[in-house]
Amino acid sequence: MVLRIPLRRSASFTPDHQPGAEAAPPPPPGPVKLEANVVVLGAGSVGKSALTVRFLTRRFIGEYGDMESVYTHTLALEGKEILFHIWDFPCSQERAEESSGEKRIQWADGFVLVYSICDRASFDSLRPRVQVIKAAKEGPSQERVPIVIVGNKRDLHHRRAVSSEEGRLLALSMDCEFYEVSAAEAYHGPLLVFHALAERICEAKLALKKGTGLRSIVKSVSAVFARKRTDSM
Numbered sequence: 001m002v003l004r005i006p007l008r009r010s011a012s013f014t015p016d017h018q019p020g021a022e023a024a025p026p027p028p029p030g031p032v033k034l035e036a037n038v039v040v041l042g043a044g045s046v047g048k049s050a051l052t053v054r055f056l057t058r059r060f061i062g063e064y065g066d067m068e069s070v071y072t073h074t075l076a077l078e079g080k081e082i083l084f085h086i087w088d089f090p091c092s093q094e095r096a097e098e099s100s101g102e103k104r105i106q107w108a109d110g111f112v113l114v115y116s117i118c119d120r121a122s123f124d125s126l127r128p129r130v131q132v133i134k135a136a137k138e139g140p141s142q143e144r145v146p147i148v149i150v151g152n153k154r155d156l157h158h159r160r161a162v163s164s165e166e167g168r169l170l171a172l173s174m175d176c177e178f179y180e181v182s183a184a185e186a187y188h189g190p191l192l193v194f195h196a197l198a199e200r201i202c203e204a205k206l207a208l209k210k211g212t213g214l215r216s217i218v219k220s221v222s223a224v225f226a227r228k229r230t231d232s233m
């Protein structure tokens with residue numbers, strides 16, 4: 001039996017191909033693709049869902065319920081395509097599922113921590129949250145964890161209970177990014193938040209890759225030296 005395999009013609013089989021002629025330029029490389037798991041955390045009613053939905057749809061709906069949702073969204077960022085998986089976590093569930101907190105932290109590549117500028121208790125709850133995340137994620141050899149702190153409801157300045165300066169200082173002291181936004185008023189602020197987080201996540205992933213590369217070089221060099229030592233014994 002003869003198997004007939006269709007021949008795929010390559011450039012060198014084309015009849016008008018001239019040896020040495022310029023080959024067609026390769027197609028331009030597509031954008032670098034990167035996946036980013038993000039968890040949005042904070043006290044109840046600070047605007048976590050409003051901020052997330054504003055970023056995803058550019059809209060402010062007003063009422064969001066208290067549901068847990070994971071959204072997927074693509075963002076183009078300086079030649080990269082970031083595929084976000086955003087986990088909007090209701091505060092009520094957070095309390096009920098303390099044990100799954102660790103799992104959530106390990107799943108995430110980055111965090112958006114939200115407080116309301118009108119609610120001091122929501123601001124005060126952020127420092128311990130950052131500490132828990134850092135303790136779980138940042139081992140001695142790991143890079144800093146990407147976190148953006150967001151003061152939301154900036155439009156309610158007449159009810160302000162936390163100054164911008166306090167927010168900025170908290171972020172600075174915890175090595176986090178900081179933005180004050182109004183999810184109700186504009187799309188730009190939430191967009192900046194997720195942009196900044198994406199940048200930090202890209203940096204962290206790159207640093208981790210470099211670190212792993214360096215660690216494997218160090219490992220192979222030490223393996224060679226160890227072998228030499230045993231050979232010479």
Ligand SMILES: Nc1nc2c(ncn2[C@@H]2O[C@H](COP(=O)(O)OP(=O)(O)O)[C@@H](O)[C@H]2O)c(=O)[nH]1
Nearest residue numbers: 044045046047048049050062064153182183184
């Ligand atoms: N004025 C104002 N209200 C907001 C803003 N963001 C959210 N809200 C309102 O605050 C309430 C709680 O928002 P929600 O997103 O459900 O909070 P979550 O519990 O943190 O997810 C809702 O009534 C929203 O309409 C904002 O930037 N400004």
Ligand SMILES: [Mg+2]
Nearest residue numbers: 048049065066
């Ligand atoms: Mg919500």
